[in-house]
Amino acid sequence: MKKIHAWSTLPIVLMLALLAIGPVSAAETGNDRCLSCHANKDIIKRGGELLYVDPAMYAVTSHSAIGCNTCHDSVRSTHPDDGLKSSRASCKDCHSTIQSEYAASIHGGKATCNDCHNPHEVKPLIAVSGSDINAKCAKCHNLGKIVKSHDKWLPQADLHIDALPCVTCHTSSQNYVITMSIQKRQSGNTQFGEFKPATHQELAAFNPVNGDVSRLIDKNGDRLISLKELRDFNYEVRKKDMRLWGMMMPEVATHSFQILENRWDCSFCHASGPKAMQKSYMAFPDNSGGYTRMEVESGAILDILYGTPDFYMMGSTRSTALNIVGALIIAGGLMMPIGHGTMRFLTRKNRKEH
Amino acid sequence: MKHTEYVYLTPMPVRIWHWLNAFGIVTLTITGINIRFPDVLNIFGTYKSAIVLHNTAGIVVSISYTLWLLYYMFVAGTLAKLYIPTMNDIKTGIIRQAFFYFFQYFKGGPNPHHGTPDNKFNPMQKAAYLVIMLVLLPLVIISGIILMYVAPLREIIMVIGGIKTLVSIHFLIACCFTAFLFVHIYLATLGHTPLAYFKPMWDGWEKVEHAHGDPHGDAHGSSHDKAPDNDHAVKSAASIGAA
Numbered sequence: 173m174k175k176i177h178a179w180s181t182l183p184i185v186l187m188l189a190l191l192a193i194g195p196v197s198a199a200e201t202g203n204d205r206c207l208s209c210h211a212n213k214d215i216i217k218r219g220g221e222l223l224y225v226d227p228a229m230y231a232v233t234s235h236s237a238i239g240c241n242t243c244h245d246s247v248r249s250t251h252p253d254d255g256l257k258s259s260r261a262s263c264k265d266c267h268s269t270i271q272s273e274y275a276a277s278i279h280g281g282k283a284t285c286n287d288c289h290n291p292h293e294v295k296p297l298i299a300v301s302g303s304d305i306n307a308k309c310a311k312c313h314n315l316g317k318i319v320k321s322h323d324k325w326l327p328q329a330d331l332h333i334d335a336l337p338c339v340t341c342h343t344s345s346q347n348y349v350i351t352m353s354i355q356k357r358q359s360g361n362t363q364f365g366e367f368k369p370a371t372h373q374e375l376a377a378f379n380p381v382n383g384d385v386s387r388l389i390d391k392n393g394d395r396l397i398s399l400k401e402l403r404d405f406n407y408e409v410r411k412k413d414m415r416l417w418g419m420m421m422p423e424v425a426t427h428s429f430q431i432l433e434n435r436w437d438c439s440f441c442h443a444s445g446p447k448a449m450q451k452s453y454m455a456f457p458d459n460s461g462g463y464t465r466m467e468v469e470s471g472a473i474l475d476i477l478y479g480t481p482d483f484y485m486m487g488s489t490r491s492t493a494l495n496i497v498g499a500l501i502i503a504g505g506l507m508m509p510i511g512h513g514t515m516r517f518l519t520r521k522n523r524k525e526h
Numbered sequence: 527m528k529h530t531e532y533v534y535l536t537p538m539p540v541r542i543w544h545w546l547n548a549f550g551i552v553t554l555t556i557t558g559i560n561i562r563f564p565d566v567l568n569i570f571g572t573y574k575s576a577i578v579l580h581n582t583a584g585i586v587v588s589i590s591y592t593l594w595l596l597y598y599m600f601v602a603g604t605l606a607k608l609y610i611p612t613m614n615d616i617k618t619g620i621i622r623q624a625f626f627y628f629f630q631y632f633k634g635g636p637n638p639h640h641g642t643p644d645n646k647f648n649p650m651q652k653a654a655y656l657v658i659m660l661v662l663l664p665l666v667i668i669s670g671i672i673l674m675y676v677a678p679l680r681e682i683i684m685v686i687g688g689i690k691t692l693v694s695i696h697f698l699i700a701c702c703f704t705a706f707l708f709v710h711i712y713l714a715t716l717g718h719t720p721l722a723y724f725k726p727m728w729d730g731w732e733k734v735e736h737a738h739g740d741p742h743g744d745a746h747g748s749s750h751d752k753a754p755d756n757d758h759a760v761k762s763a764a765s766i767g768a769a
């Protein structure tokens with residue numbers, strides 16, 4: 173599997189190498205020329221939404237380094253007046269491993285790459301939130317219906333779909349991590365409004381140090397979120413109609429869409445024990461609609477009150493401290509039969525006469 | 527010289543409730559351990575069946591608790607009398623009873639308390655059952671029900687302080703129940719014979735032995751003199767034999 177992957181990314185590597193050797197500039201990739209028209213919303217009137225390329229979203233993609241021309245190599249200088257239909261590179265030219273993995277999956281014939289990815293706004297897994305992924309699936313799979321169909325066998329399906337992107341169950345990955353994000357109540361209804369991932373703008377409104385939203389939590393700026401920083405943030409957050417929301421995400425994105433037999437078995441997630449679930453990240457929104465992850469001190473999701481008060485996975489995120497308190501209570505109860513029982517046995521003669 | 531009498535201590539609805547509740551709580555405890563420590567205990571086949579069983583037992587206990595409460599409050603009307611300790615109980619009763627359990631009992635001394643249908647619990651029982659039945663059980667039921675509907679009840683959970691707080695409350699109270707169960711079953715064996723207290727919980731009738739000349743004979747008198755509400759509340763041994 174590793175071998176195939178290395179081999180099939182060769183074209184990408186070559187291309188990037190070529191790009192690196194040549195004097196790469198915005199002009200060279202041709203982005204600017206094309207964007208002068210295609211990043212202008214007026215173009216939507218000419219031929220629909222698809223003609224518009226959001227420049228901010230595009231700029232942060234790896235695809236922007238490739239340049240418009242690479243994928244649309246037939247566009248000529250006479251464009252758009254020539255009225256010719258220009259070419260579009262096919263994803264498999266550069267992503268052949270994923271293409272073959274995806275084609276072999278149960279979903280291969282159900283949706284194309286472009287149904288889930290806009291080639292001008294592509295993001296790697298670490299830059300998306302679980303709700304973003306679910307929004308992708310929701311284009312075709314009505315979430316309400318999915319909750320209903322999963323409810324037949326999955327206890328609290330609504331809760332699961334809130335806390336798991338579909339791909340956590342429907343693709344395979346070696347490892348899973350907990351990704352936390354900051355959610356904000358939708359404005360307008362502050363009492364019972366729905367929580368949505370807070371945008372960069374919403375967080376920037378709280379005036380973080382240097383305008384860096386991660387500093388809202390990472391107070392000391394060491395790029396690592398400690399339990400103390402989480403606790404302080406959790407405390408502040410309550411007054412601001414925000415919450416920390418955790419989702420269990422696959423560590424790598426695969427396209428082996430399938431119905432995995434072991435996801436029927438709840439203990440796939442609910443019994444891995446506290447160790448496996450320690451790795452967690454905080455995802456901060458950036459101003460291009462993506463996210464940047466920052467590592468969180470291990471153990472945060474096990475912490476009862478300070479880590480993620482609103483995220484709990486039965487069977488795997490239990491707190492050891494609490495278990496000890498519980499055991500002490502039970503041991504207290506046992507003292508009665510054991511202690512009193514022993515005395516009772518030793519003094520049994522005193523009660524014989526009765 | 528001995529004279530044996532039977533007192534109708536525990537009415538049928540209370541007995542049915544009690545065993546349903548006991549069975550329910552034991553089921554809840556075992557499935558609960560399975561759910562919290564699946565890697566330690568996994569005896570229900572799948573995790574899901576443990577959850578389903580836990581939820582079902584939880585609903586059974588909740589319903590039977592509601593019926594118990596309604597029965598004691600409105601049908602029997604004895605909830606306050608039986609379960610709320612009196613000033614006397616608090617000032618001296620509890621201490622006297624504790625003194626009996628932890629001292630007198632070993633010396634073979636008499637139990638200062640004698641159950642009548644109107645006053646069947648000793649002061650320590652009252653205090654313990656009050657906490658168990660009117661504080662802990664309702665709390666564990668409410669927290670359990672919220673945990674069954676986490677997504678729809680998220681707002682309530684936020685007010686409580688997050689799902690982890692809720693789970694912790696539920697877990698710690700469950701531990702209290704387990705502790706109580708050990709104490710409870712053990713104390714129930716402290717009758718004249720180890721099974722003496724189990725009998726009224728099973729058929730309603732408690733055997734009261736009047737050994738005349740016994741120093742605490744007078745105390746028993748009450749069940750004689752005071753005619754209980756129920757005509758049949760006191761039977762002689764003979765009439766039971768005839769029945």
Ligand code: HEM
Nearest residue numbers: 536540547548551552655658659663710711714723724727
């Ligand atoms: C297998 C478990 C249990 C056994 C063997 C058991 C046994 C008994 C016995 C023998 C009695 C009568 C003695 C007395 O009045 O103290 C009794 C009464 C009582 N038990 Fe239990 N019990 C069990 C579980 C529970 C549980 C789980 C609860 C509450 C959550 C409970 C609550 C009570 C209460 C409130 C009474 C007094 C009932 C009344 O007469 O109103 N028991 N139990």
